Amino acid sequence: MDYADLGGISLRAENQKYLNKTPSSLQMWKRARELTPYGVHSNYRFTHPYPVYFRRGSGSKIFDIDRNEYIDFNMGFGALVSGHANPRLVRVLKERLENSSVLGFEDENSFQAAELVSSRFGTEMVRFSTTGTEATMHALRMARAYTGRSRVLKFEGCYHGSNQDLLFSVKPSPEDAGDRDAPNSVPAGPGIPQFMKQGAVISQFNDTQATLDIIEGDGDIAAAILEPFPMNMGVVIPEPGFIAALRKACDAHGIVLIFDEVKTCGKFYGGAEEVLGVKPDLKVLGKAIGGGVAVSAIAGRKKIMENVGPGGVSHAGTFNSNPLSMSAVVASLKDVLTRNALSTAQRLSAAMASSYNDLLGRFGVPATVPVAGLSGAISFNPVRPRNWREFLKGDIGRWNYYYLAMMNRGIIPAGPGPDEQWTVSVMHTEEDIERTIEVFKDVAPGISHNFPALEVQESV
Ligand SMILES: Cc1ncc(COP(=O)(O)O)c(C=O)c1O
Numbered sequence: 136m137d138y139a140d141l142g143g144i145s146l147r148a149e150n151q152k153y154l155n156k157t158p159s160s161l162q163m164w165k166r167a168r169e170l171t172p173y174g175v176h177s178n179y180r181f182t183h184p185y186p187v188y189f190r191r192g193s194g195s196k197i198f199d200i201d202r203n204e205y206i207d208f209n210m211g212f213g214a215l216v217s218g219h220a221n222p223r224l225v226r227v228l229k230e231r232l233e234n235s236s237v238l239g240f241e242d243e244n245s246f247q248a249a250e251l252v253s254s255r256f257g258t259e260m261v262r263f264s265t266t267g268t269e270a271t272m273h274a275l276r277m278a279r280a281y282t283g284r285s286r287v288l289k290f291e292g293c294y295h296g297s298n299q300d301l302l303f304s305v306k307p308s309p310e311d312a313g314d315r316d317a318p319n320s321v322p323a324g325p326g327i328p329q330f331m332k333q334g335a336v337i338s339q340f341n342d343t344q345a346t347l348d349i350i351e352g353d354g355d356i357a358a359a360i361l362e363p364f365p366m367n368m369g370v371v372i373p374e375p376g377f378i379a380a381l382r383k384a385c386d387a388h389g390i391v392l393i394f395d396e397v398k399t400c401g402k403f404y405g406g407a408e409e410v411l412g413v414k415p416d417l418k419v420l421g422k423a424i425g426g427g428v429a430v431s432a433i434a435g436r437k438k439i440m441e442n443v444g445p446g447g448v449s450h451a452g453t454f455n456s457n458p459l460s461m462s463a464v465v466a467s468l469k470d471v472l473t474r475n476a477l478s479t480a481q482r483l484s485a486a487m488a489s490s491y492n493d494l495l496g497r498f499g500v501p502a503t504v505p506v507a508g509l510s511g512a513i514s515f516n517p518v519r520p521r522n523w524r525e526f527l528k529g530d531i532g533r534w535n536y537y538y539l540a541m542m543n544r545g546i547i548p549a550g551p552g553p554d555e556q557w558t559v560s561v562m563h564t565e566e567d568i569e570r571t572i573e574v575f576k577d578v579a580p581g582i583s584h585n586f587p588a589l590e591v592q593e594s595v
Contacts, residue, residue, distance in 0.1 A: 145581045146536050150184060152543040159200045160187045179212070182551045183535065187542075192219030194562040197547065205542070206567050208557035209550045213366070216401040216480070216509065217426035217471045218562025224426045224466050231462040237454070244461035251468040256396075256406050256418055258434035262443060263456040263464075267397035267421035268296030270431035271360065273450050274417045275300055278358035278391035280448040281439045286333070288349065288359040288390070290340040291318055292523025294367035295360060295395050295419075302327050303335035305367070306554070309527060316345040340365055341374045341521040343381075350384045358417075359385055360393040363407035368526040369512035370505040370556045372519070378413045385416075391439060397421035397431065401558075402508030404474045410508075426467035430460035476561040480509040483568050484559040487511070490572040498579040500533070512549060512556040513537065515582075529553060533582050540578040546571050 154161065164185040167174035173181045180186055188200045195218060197207040210216065217224060249261045264270045275287055275298070287300060291312065295301040302323040304312070313319030318337040322329075336353055338346040340361065350356060363378060365371040385392040394415040399407045401423025408414055417435035424430060433440070433450075442448045454460075488506045491513055495502045501517040514520055515530035515537075534553040541548040548571070549557040559568075 145584055146532075146539070149536060149539045149543055149581075153184065153539055156203060156543060157187050157199060157201050161185055163188045163200065179550075179552065186551075194218050194220070195560060195564065195567050203545070205545050205547045206563075206571060207547045208559065208563075208571075209547050209555070210558040210560050211427065212422070212550050212555070213398045213401055213510070213558045214422040214425070215427050216423040216477075216558060216560050217467055218560040219427075221426060221471055221562065223470055224463060227462050227466040228428070228459060231459055234458070236459045237457050242456060242458040242461050244458065244465055245456040248456070248461045248464040248468075251465060252420065252424070252432055252434055255404070255468060256400065256420065256434060257408060257414065258418060259437040260440035261432050261434035262440065262450055263460065264431045264433065264450075264452055265429050265454045265457075265460070266296065267395075267419065267431050268298050269452065270397070270419045270421060270433050271295040271301060271393075271395055272298045274393050274419050274433045275358055275360070276450075277417065277433065277439055277443060277448055278393065280442055281391060282357040282389060284355045284357035286336055286353065286355045286357060288336045288338060288346075288353075288356050290338055290361050290365070290522075292340060292368040292371075292526060293360075293362045293365050293395070295362075296397070299327060299331065300334060301360065303332065304337045304523075307523070309524065312524065315339060315342070315524065317349065339522045339524065340371060341377050343374075343377050346377075346381060347384050350388055350390065356388070356390050358391040358393050360395055362399065363394050363396065363411060363413075364399050364402070364507040366398040366402075366507070366510065366556055368523050368554050369514050369520065369529075370507050370510060371521060371526070372505055372507060373411065374521065378411055382413050382415075391416045393417045393419065395419045398510075399508070400424060401472070402510050404472075404477050423472065424467060425460055425463045426471060428460050428463035429454075430464055471561060477509065480559045480561050480563065483563055483565065484509045484511055484557070487557070487559070487568045487571060490568075491575065494572070494575055494579045495582075498583050500579065500582050501530075502533075509559045510556045515553075526554070536584075537578060537582050540581060541571075541574060544574045544577065546574050548575075 164174045252261045291304045303320045305323040307321035311321045320332045320335045392415040396406045400420040421431035443450045488504045488511045492504045502515045503519040515533040520526040
């Protein structure tokens with residue numbers, strides 16, 4: 136890595152601190168990368184200069200293999216709105232394990248879990264799967280079966296898991312992205328067949344007119360899928376009317392509208408529909424609904440979902456609605472992620488954002504702090520990004536210093552990447568927020584230097 140000017144000196148010092156603080160992680164990484172590409176089992180987990188390896192988590196805290204303690208705002212990339220090892224979930228899951236974790240037949244709790252999902256997220260039918268990746272894949276198949284069409288409209292910078300159909304224009308470089316009104320469909324790395332490019336029609340988030348024009352000019356779109364508050368480019372807020380206009384166009388053209396709420400289902404009590412007032416045809420849920428156990432759901436209109444079944448639309452999985460995941464969904468939705476608990480987390484998130492904003496202003500750092508529910512992000516960009524191309528104008532070098540310096544002082548301020556955000560869980564406290572802001576006061580002056588930027592990774 137190159138360093139430049141004053142910013143380089145501070146960054147070098149923070150890198151040295153990181154090395155001093157996490158020697159066991161460095162050793163483990165050196166061994167792990169011999170057996171595992173990059174030493175991690177998910178590309179998103181690789182961080183510069185090397186990933187830290189962790190041992191355990193409790194409430195809002197997480198502990199690495201060098202026994203360093205951190206206040207965690209990554210929270211399993213948003214899977215842990217319930218907090219680490221939430222006592223209520225631990226109790227339920229221990230009991231469940233003692234009574235088998237795979238029955239191979241339908242678990243009695245899957246009915247209650249389906250009821251809880253339907254009433255909370257306003258959907259008519261639901262099928263459970265295991266990961267967000269699988270769920271977006273299944274949702275797309277359901278939409279194709281229902282419409283008899285094949286293409287999918289997706290938005291630049293939105294991520295829908297490692298689902299091959301949707302691994303296009305996830306993080307395209309400005310050179311590859313193409314025309315802003317008719318963006319290229321850019322494969323997210325090698326290994327994705329060229330012929331699949333035609334299947335993904337790309338538009339820019341928050342660009343209503345271009346999106347409507349694309350829909351108007353294409354008769355083969357089965358589904359439009361989007362993160363209603365994109366959270367794989369920091370935090371992007373939908374402009375008033377954008378999603379409502381998309382809903383209207385989907386209705387007019389017989390297109391199935393899919394909200395990918397793998398992240399947002401945990402940020403607002405009833406998901407994005409509750410704040411946007413727009414109902415999609417299908418919702419994909421994941422992460423937070425399982426309180427830390429792998430589970431996802433495809434939920435929505437009966438007329439689309441009732442086509443799933445033997446001899447009909449394929450949806451299967453050995454681990455679908457396994458008892459561990461169903462107990463986790465019931466306990467999470469009923470007892471842990473209550474409306475009160477989520478409002479408290481949202482309040483803490485808003486307070487943290489406001490303090491970040493004040494300090495960034497005080498130290499003259501050009502940045503904005505968009506917030507959505509109990510998540511938010513610092514974007515080192517004087518203008519709040521409304522889409523992927525604006526997100527790319529952020530100062531990645533500054534972000535890198537901020538993240539490393541916060542880590543070195545015992546705070547994981549967000550997910551590990553400028554495209555991630557923080558998650559305040561129901562187990563974070565006011566003291567956690569105060570401590571984070573105290574630490575940021577120490578870090579903010581250093582952020583005002585210029586730093587060498589790191590490349591945004593195109594491959595996910
Ligand atoms: C919006 C969105 N959809 C889908 C996924 C994929 O979920 P999973 O990692 O469980 O496959 C993610 C993962 O971060 C996501 O952010």
